[in-house]
Amino acid sequence: MSDHDTAIVSHTLAYLRKIDKRLDETDRHLIQVIDLLSRQQTRLDRIERDGREIRNDMAVMENNILNRMTGTMRMKR
Numbered sequence: 001m002s003d004h005d006t007a008i009v010s011h012t013l014a015y016l017r018k019i020d021k022r023l024d025e026t027d028r029h030l031i032q033v034i035d036l037l038s039r040q041q042t043r044l045d046r047i048e049r050d051g052r053e054i055r056n057d058m059a060v061m062e063n064n065i066l067n068r069m070t071g072t073m074r075m076k077r
Contacts, residue, residue, distance in 0.1 A: 001009075
């Protein structure tokens with residue numbers, strides 16, 4: 001192998017290492033983004049669950065109020 005070929009191989013390997021390093025950095029950032037999105041999804045799921053619980057609680061309270069109103073109206077008759 002000539003000096004020219006050796007230089008080409010050396011530069012090619014350096015270039016490939018540089019690309020590999022960039023890919024590693026990109027992977028690390030991608031993992032961070034995925035973790036962030038996962039946490040946000042968990043928070044959104046909790047908010048949706050809490051919203052459902054609030055709606056259910058309001059329906060129960062509305063039923064209780066209507067039952068009391070009905071009972072009060074029956075007593076007045």
